[in-house]
Amino acid sequence: MGFRDTPAGAAPSPADPQRDKGQLFTPEIRAAIDRAIAQYPPEWRQSAVMPALTLVQEHNGGWLSRELMDDVAAYLDMPAIAVYEVASFYSMYDLEPVGRHKVCVCNSVSCMLNGSEDLIGHVTDKYGVRPGETTPDGRFTLKEVECLGACRHAPAVLVGKTYHECLTPQALDRLIEDLE
Amino acid sequence: MTDKVTIEIDGRTCEAQPGEMIIAAADREGIVIPRFCYHKKLSIAANCRMCLVEVEQNGRPFPKPLPACATPIAAGMRVQTRSAKALEAQRGTMEFLLINHPLDCPICDQGGECELQDVAMGYGDDLSRYSEGKRVVLDEDLGPLIATDMTRCIHCTRCVRFGAEIAGVRELGATGRGEDMRIGTYVGHTVAHELSGNVIDLCPVGALTAKPSRFQARAWELRTVPGVAPHDALGANIELHVRRGRVIRIHPRDNEAVNETWLADRDRFSYAGLYSDDRLCEPMVKRDGEWHPLPWADALRLAATGLAARAQSDAAAVGLLMSPSATLEEMYLAQKLMRALGVANLDHRLRQQDCRSDAADPALPWLGVPIAEVERQAALLLIGTDLRQEQPLLAHRVRKAALAGASVTLVNPYRLDLTFANRQFVADPAAMLLELAAIAKALGGAAKEAGGAVADLIGMAKANAGHKETAKQLRAAGKQGAGLILLGALAAAHPDYSLLKALAYRIATASGARVGFLPAGANGVGAHLAGLVPHRGPGGAPLAAPGLAAAAMLAAPRRAYLLWGLEPDRDLADPAQAQRALAGAELVVAATSFRTPALEALADILLPIAAFAETSGTFVNAAGTWQGFAGAVVPPGEARPGWKVLRVLGNELGLAGFEQTSSAEVLAELRAAGGEATPDNAPAGDPEAIAPVPAPVSAERPDLWRIGNLPIYAIDPLVRRAPALRHTPLGEGLAVRLHPEEAAARGLADGDAVLVAQGEARATSRVVLDAAVARGCARIPSGVPGSESLGASIAPVTLEKV
Ligand code: SF4
Ligand code: FES
Ligand code: FES
Numbered sequence: 014m015g016f017r018d019t020p021a022g023a024a025p026s027p028a029d030p031q032r033d034k035g036q037l038f039t040p041e042i043r044a045a046i047d048r049a050i051a052q053y054p055p056e057w058r059q060s061a062v063m064p065a066l067t068l069v070q071e072h073n074g075g076w077l078s079r080e081l082m083d084d085v086a087a088y089l090d091m092p093a094i095a096v097y098e099v100a101s102f103y104s105m106y107d108l109e110p111v112g113r114h115k116v117c118v119c120n121s122v123s124c125m126l127n128g129s130e131d132l133i134g135h136v137t138d139k140y141g142v143r144p145g146e147t148t149p150d151g152r153f154t155l156k157e158v159e160c161l162g163a164c165r166h167a168p169a170v171l172v173g174k175t176y177h178e179c180l181t182p183q184a185l186d187r188l189i190e191d192l193e
Numbered sequence: 194m195t196d197k198v199t200i201e202i203d204g205r206t207c208e209a210q211p212g213e214m215i216i217a218a219a220d221r222e223g224i225v226i227p228r229f230c231y232h233k234k235l236s237i238a239a240n241c242r243m244c245l246v247e248v249e250q251n252g253r254p255f256p257k258p259l260p261a262c263a264t265p266i267a268a269g270m271r272v273q274t275r276s277a278k279a280l281e282a283q284r285g286t287m288e289f290l291l292i293n294h295p296l297d298c299p300i301c302d303q304g305g306e307c308e309l310q311d312v313a314m315g316y317g318d319d320l321s322r323y324s325e326g327k328r329v330v331l332d333e334d335l336g337p338l339i340a341t342d343m344t345r346c347i348h349c350t351r352c353v354r355f356g357a358e359i360a361g362v363r364e365l366g367a368t369g370r371g372e373d374m375r376i377g378t379y380v381g382h383t384v385a386h387e388l389s390g391n392v393i394d395l396c397p398v399g400a401l402t403a404k405p406s407r408f409q410a411r412a413w414e415l416r417t418v419p420g421v422a423p424h425d426a427l428g429a430n431i432e433l434h435v436r437r438g439r440v441i442r443i444h445p446r447d448n449e450a451v452n453e454t455w456l457a458d459r460d461r462f463s464y465a466g467l468y469s470d471d472r473l474c475e476p477m478v479k480r481d482g483e484w485h486p487l488p489w490a491d492a493l494r495l496a497a498t499g500l501a502a503r504a505q506s507d508a509a510a511v512g513l514l515m516s517p518s519a520t521l522e523e524m525y526l527a528q529k530l531m532r533a534l535g536v537a538n539l540d541h542r543l544r545q546q547d548c549r550s551d552a553a554d555p556a557l558p559w560l561g562v563p564i565a566e567v568e569r570q571a572a573l574l575l576i577g578t579d580l581r582q583e584q585p586l587l588a589h590r591v592r593k594a595a596l597a598g599a600s601v602t603l604v605n606p607y608r609l610d611l612t613f614a615n616r617q618f619v620a621d622p623a624a625m626l627l628e629l630a631a632i633a634k635a636l637g638g639a640a641k642e643a644g645g646a647v648a649d650l651i652g653m654a655k656a657n658a659g660h661k662e663t664a665k666q667l668r669a670a671g672k673q674g675a676g677l678i679l680l681g682a683l684a685a686a687h688p689d690y691s692l693l694k695a696l697a698y699r700i701a702t703a704s705g706a707r708v709g710f711l712p713a714g715a716n717g718v719g720a721h722l723a724g725l726v727p728h729r730g731p732g733g734a735p736l737a738a739p740g741l742a743a744a745a746m747l748a749a750p751r752r753a754y755l756l757w758g759l760e761p762d763r764d765l766a767d768p769a770q771a772q773r774a775l776a777g778a779e780l781v782v783a784a785t786s787f788r789t790p791a792l793e794a795l796a797d798i799l800l801p802i803a804a805f806a807e808t809s810g811t812f813v814n815a816a817g818t819w820q821g822f823a824g825a826v827v828p829p830g831e832a833r834p835g836w837k838v839l840r841v842l843g844n845e846l847g848l849a850g851f852e853q854t855s856s857a858e859v860l861a862e863l864r865a866a867g868g869e870a871t872p873d874n875a876p877a878g879d880p881e882a883i884a885p886v887p888a889p890v891s892a893e894r895p896d897l898w899r900i901g902n903l904p905i906y907a908i909d910p911l912v913r914r915a916p917a918l919r920h921t922p923l924g925e926g927l928a929v930r931l932h933p934e935e936a937a938a939r940g941l942a943d944g945d946a947v948l949v950a951q952g953e954a955r956a957t958s959r960v961v962l963d964a965a966v967a968r969g970c971a972r973i974p975s976g977v978p979g980s981e982s983l984g985a986s987i988a989p990v991t992l993e994k995v
Contacts, residue, residue, distance in 0.1 A: 095363060097379040098368050102370045104370075
């Protein structure tokens with residue numbers, strides 16, 4: 014636990030209604046978050062927290078700093094801790110800087126029974142990264158994630174935004190070799 | 194719709210509301226169902242699964258055990274809480290809950306009063322089948338009040354729900370997932386809420402415990418004494434936990450009509466002040482500038498002869514200033530004693546500057562409604578009150594009203610950080626009058642026969658959309674008898690309090706809302722009942738020859754003073770003026786629990802009196818409820834309960850009627866003397882006939898106003914001495930808070946050192962930018978260290994960069 018870019022023990026910035034929402038993020042991100050907000054009834058602005066975090070993370074090199082989560086909280090009028098809860102619950106949000114790519118190996122039950130542990134072991138041996146770690150050259154971050162919803166073709170791996178299914182260590186290797 | 198249904202729990206037939214949860218009905222019946230996450234004042238989470246029971250409806254069993262806390266009752270239900278199936282489910286849950294629990298009861302502060310320990314005794318196995326590694330959770334520092342040991346947490350989320358639902362500020366949360374889930378702030382900050390200590394009671398395990406009393410005692414060593422909290426007008430019901438004559442900690446005692454099941458941190462942790470180093474433990478007299486201890490008999494004789502001599506030569510030259518948190522018995526005896534000496538100058542309204550409307554004021558002011566009724570108001574107008582700081586648990590009732598749809602409007606010199614929807618008019622003290630006048634105007638209250646300050650103000654005011662909306666809401670609520678206008682401590686300290694009151698009554702008359710007062714101290718209503726005001730005797734009986742109010746006694750110095758339970762440099766409206774007056778007096782007798790430098794400098798005789806928890810007595814709360822209590826511990830050294838000191842002082846003075854042998858006898862005498870009168874906020878005269886009627890004091894419109902609010906942990910001598918409270922984020926010290934634009938206009942920046950001047954009174958402090966403060970105002974708190982040399986709490990001030 015713990016966050017980057019924040020002095021330890023500093024008080025959080027609470028969702029501050031006085032904060033000028035027009036100053037947060039970029040106009041493009043604001044417009045995109047607003048489109049997400051518009052999907053919900055006006056009193057349920059907070060429902061947009063997941064798309065908002067996804068957008069903000071994408072524009073921040075794939076991870077969320079505490080300041081960004083605080084900004085999302087302010088933008089959606091919700092307590093900061095409620096944003097931390099969401100961001101720390103889902104495995105698609107990263108709270109530490111990541112590599113240029115994310116290799117997310119599913120390790121829930123179907124994939125595990127079909128060899129996902131071998132996939133992880135293979136990547137760890139070959140590239141020297143354990144789940145949660147980034148290769149020294151910053152090429153990719155290895156992640157162990159919860160069920161990707163692709164159990165039918167387990168084991169499944171998500172690389173960036175693309176699903177890859179029925180993987181063997183060799184097939185995964187080829188995917189990784191293709192990464193910039 | 195509310196037809197009751199009959200169900201059966203463990204073979205017992207009972208009535209219940211359809212839709213009510215099984216656990217609530219069982220609790221009412223006294224049938225114990227184990228639980229961790231369920232709490233009657235919190236929403237239902239149903240996440241611990243400890244309360245599983247076997248249920249069947251109309252003979253058809255549910256296939257699986259159901260959580261009693263989340264299963265609504267329906268007709269024809271049969272519930273078994275101890276059947277083989279139910280017990281198996283409960284045992285299974287218990288085993289899971291203990292998997293990650295450290296089982297470290299012997300070194301846990303909760304041991305002996307732990308819900309997990311108790312339930313594990315009933316449902317756990319002797320031996321654990323779990324041999325894998327256990328989860329360890331790092332602790333977070335939540336500040337000086339709450340100790341954490343998060344490895345013990347069983348994720349019931351009571352503390353999280355408390356923040357969201359009761360405190361209205363979510364500080365704690367459940368972050369992470371599955372095995373990695375943990376409870377905390379996630380960023381390691383100090384929890385800063387005036388009710389935060391309640392999570393200690395809520396936490397069913399030893400994850401959250403009270404830091405100040407940590408490892409001080411085991412639950413079974415403690416003696417429990419019921420009591421009443423001494424810091425605000427609510428009079429929260431408490432339990433004092435005592436070990437070997439020492440108060441170890443304080444817990445709330447349930448009383449739905451007062452504090453429900455909650456306790457403010459101030460009431461929970463202030464007991465530490467009892468053990469501060471500066472307790473006065475023996476009577477003392479000052480001779481040639483040196484303090485000498487002396488026996489009680491001599492001290493009382495000295496005090497009696499000194500006071501009697503001054504009273505005999507000129508009774509108007511003597512005055513009594515008494516804390517509004519003194520007990521009813523002390524108040525009654527003190528005024529009786531003074532009046533028997535012919536002294537009419539006596540008061541408990543220590544922070545009130547403007548007493549021009551004494552004659553017109555209600556004889557026995559109070560909250561105006563029972564405390565529980567506050568949450569059923571449809572519209573509230575709060576005038577001059579930092580509500581959360583002044584009356585933390587009443588603020589919770591207002592929050593409940595707001596959550597139920599009430600409109601809440603506030604008129605204050607600074608914007609409050611509130612946990613519910615509200616409308617705030619933030620204005621300097623002079624403009625506060627105009628804001629109220631604008632609401633009155635919107636209610637059509639402009640034309641009243643004669644002129645006068647109030648009519649002039651209404652004439653001047655302009656009602657905007659906000660004023661009109663508030664007026665509309667008050668009128669709509671007034672029609673249903675659910676409108677309430679409350680005046681708080683910032684109003685009472687206002688130099689034109691009488692005008693604020695007159696405007697409040699104007700608005701009340703025009704809207705049908707009621708007027709209420711947030712009394713000062715723990716016994717403000719009691720002080721009026723006891724006759725501790727210069728213009729009325731016990732029961733509010735008007736006096737032919739009223740004496741001087743507190744402010745007047747100090748503005749025009751007396752020859753002799755009796756001070757009771759107060760620090761002259763912290764507890765009076767204008768400390769600089771008060772200290773001047775006391776320094777010039779021939780005799781100052783101070784009955785006090787603490788020996789302070791200011792008292793040592795100003796007093797001639799110090800009488801050690803029992804503090805909170807050390808004396809029996811009675812407080813009358815804001816709603817007029819008499820709440821009696823016994824002493825829980827013995828006062829230190831020679832200190833004695835105040836009522837006894839006054840009784841013996843009466844004997845020493847040779848006065849009749851000072852033969853009481855118990856505080857109960859004093860109380861009986863007060864009841865007989867009219868003390869049982871019912872409080873009533875109907876004004877005794879025309880609130881607008883303020884005599885003399887000059888232009889409002891605040892019409893001078895000074896260049897800058899000092900707003901000397903009283904921070905939550907600075908309100909009285911006891912709470913100021915509780916170190917844990919002082920070190921919370923709410924324990925603020927002296928600072929000059931200015932709106933950023935106000936500061937910029939004066940060439941001041943954040944952190945600048947400034948000389949604060951109020952006439953001759955001076956202090957230096959630093960500028961803090963704070964957009965909550967009204968323009969034209971500097972919020973410079975009273976009652977905090979460094980404020981002693983300043984003047985009146987709400988008054989003109991000048992700032993000069995140094
Ligand atoms: S800290 Fe206590 S109250 Fe909070 S979730 Fe854990 S066990 Fe429950
Ligand atoms: S378990 Fe891997 S996709 Fe479902
Ligand atoms: S008390 Fe019912 S599930 Fe926790």
